[in-house]
Amino acid sequence: MTDWRVLVPEPMDETGVEAMAEFAEVVGMDAHPGDAARREDIGRFDAVVVRTFEVDRSLLERADRLKVIAKHGAGLDNVDVEAATEHGIVVCNTPDVNAPSVAEHAITLALAVRKRLRVADADVREGTWDRAKYVSPEMAGDTLGLFGCGSIGARVAELAGAFGMDVVTFDPYLTPKMTPPDVRLVDSSADLFERADVVSVHAPLTDETEGAIGSEELAAFGGGILVNTARGGIVDEDALAAALGDGTLAGAGLDVFEEEPPDTDDPIFGAENVIVTPHVAGATVEAMERMARGVAENVRTVYEGHLPGTTVNADGLDGWE
Numbered sequence: 162m163t164d165w166r167v168l169v170p171e172p173m174d175e176t177g178v179e180a181m182a183e184f185a186e187v188v189g190m191d192a193h194p195g196d197a198a199r200r201e202d203i204g205r206f207d208a209v210v211v212r213t214f215e216v217d218r219s220l221l222e223r224a225d226r227l228k229v230i231a232k233h234g235a236g237l238d239n240v241d242v243e244a245a246t247e248h249g250i251v252v253c254n255t256p257d258v259n260a261p262s263v264a265e266h267a268i269t270l271a272l273a274v275r276k277r278l279r280v281a282d283a284d285v286r287e288g289t290w291d292r293a294k295y296v297s298p299e300m301a302g303d304t305l306g307l308f309g310c311g312s313i314g315a316r317v318a319e320l321a322g323a324f325g326m327d328v329v330t331f332d333p334y335l336t337p338k339m340t341p342p343d344v345r346l347v348d349s350s351a352d353l354f355e356r357a358d359v360v361s362v363h364a365p366l367t368d369e370t371e372g373a374i375g376s377e378e379l380a381a382f383g384g385g386i387l388v389n390t391a392r393g394g395i396v397d398e399d400a401l402a403a404a405l406g407d408g409t410l411a412g413a414g415l416d417v418f419e420e421e422p423p424d425t426d427d428p429i430f431g432a433e434n435v436i437v438t439p440h441v442a443g444a445t446v447e448a449m450e451r452m453a454r455g456v457a458e459n460v461r462t463v464y465e466g467h468l469p470g471t472t473v474n475a476d477g478l479d480g481w482e
Contacts, residue, residue, distance in 0.1 A: 165464055166226075167208040170199045173233060177210075177453025184464055203227065208460045211239065213421075218244040229463040231456045234259065234443060237473065238366045238392060246477035253469040255455035257312040259443035264316035266442035267361045267390045268324075270414025273436045274386050275300065275359075280433050301325030306357025307332070308350065308374065309364030309391065315341045317361055329356055332364075350374070354382040366392035376400040379409055386412050390442040393418040398429065405432040416442045 165185035169178065172190065181187050185208070193199045200220055203209070208229045209216065216230055221244050230240055232254035245252045273279065281295045305321040307314040307330035318328045318341050329345045331353040340346045347353050350373065354360060360382060364370045375397040379387070387410060389396055398419055404410045412434035418427075421440055429435055443452075459469040468481045475481070 165207045166205055167210065167460060168199065168203070168206040169210045170196065170214045171210075171212045171233070173210060173212075173456070174449045174453035176450055177233075177457040180454065180457035181460055184461060208463065210456050210460070213239055216240045216245070221245060221248050221250065224248070224250070229253065229460060231459045233452050233456050236365055236392060238394075242474055246474040249478060251463050251468060251472055251478065251481070252474045253459045253463075253472045255452045255459070256471060258451040258455055259445075259448040260312040260316045262445040262448040263313045263363075263390050263442040264320055265445075266416060266438070267313075267317050267363075267388050267414075268320045270388045270390070270416065270436055270438070271305075271359050271361065271386055272300070274388075274412035274414050274434060277434070279436050300359075303327070303358040304329060304356055306330070306347075306353040306360040307344070308353060308360055308362045308395075309370075310335060310341065310344065311363060313390075314361070314363035315344075317363065318344050326359075329353060350378055351381055354378045354385070357382065357385060359386045359388065361388040362391045362395055364391055364395060366394045370395050372397050374400075376403065379404040383409050384411050386410070386414070388414040390416040393421065398427075402428040402432075405429065405435060410434075412436075416440055 167181050167185045167187045169187055169189050178187050193202060196214065203220055203224045204226060207226050208231060209227065210231045210233055212233045216239065218241050221241065227250050229251040230245055232240065235254050235256040237252065237254060240252060242252050276297050277295050284291065301324055304327045307317060307328065310330040310332045314330060321328050322343055328343060329347050330340065331347050331350050335346055337346055347356065371394050373395055379400055401413065405413060414436045416438045417440050459471065462469045468475055
């Protein structure tokens with residue numbers, strides 16, 4: 162048996178654990194009482210699989226054996242990629258595999274807000290039967306705005322098209338030729354919010370996107386529905402709470418928050434036109450299995466001396482194939 166050890170500090174589908182156990186000792190979340198103990202013990206591991214577990218510079222300073230940080234998912238905002246590169250550690254992820262799941266969730270949130278399902282459900286449970294209260298416009302003919310249009314945004318566009326929606330996107334990294342069919346590229350986020358009836362966020366959290374959706378964008382978006390299944394920090398939550406409170410927005414569907422879990426007294430929760438979920442857009446049975454298998458394959462590839470195809474810091478690493 163190899164002397165490789167893999168730390169898996171968060172839940173993962175057993176298919177991935179079993180695949181890694183073929184070539185390494187896999188240490189699961191039950192081996193430590195909490196993240197502090199895991200961080201203290203990081204020096205024993207050659208690989209770590211992360212979902213939300215934070216891999217920062219201070220952790221990497223103690224990770225003498227670490228060779229690969231394998232993200233169970235796409236977003237790497239909880240990993241200090243620069244510090245990992247300085248230490249010669251491979252950073253890789255599993256992009257695209259949860260795109261169908263997140264896209265379904267985004268459309269579900271938009272529909273739930275538009276149809277006022279939260280209020281209708283609560284009323285019926287409390288004995289109120291007022292059918293006229295929930296009359297809502299259809300999605301057909303509306304414009305969906307995509308703030309970012311990678312693999313997930315493209316899937317959302319497909320689903321929206323099936324509802325008869327027009328789709329526009331703001332994504333500075335796309336050219337017209339790269340833009341999905343039946344999606345129009347706009348020049349600015351201001352243009353996106355002015356045109357759209359629903360905006361769905363599908364961008365990574367970076368220095369460029371942090372706080373990119375604020376009071377100015379939301380004011381231009383008057384009467385619209387904001388859906389965020391990407392990262393909470395992209396949306397200025399104070400501005401969002403104000404826009405919901407004064408009626409600027411028709412509502413919001415949120416799967417992500419700047420701080421997770423959010424405080425129970427968050428002012429956003431006071432708005433009846435908001436539906437929230439606990440960062441589970443990508444957590445379908447199928448996606449969890451796909452991500453687990455992808456993570457295991459990435460770790461195995463590094464174990465065998467090669468770089469995974471999804472390595473994000475390949476340009477900064479030497480001595481790898």
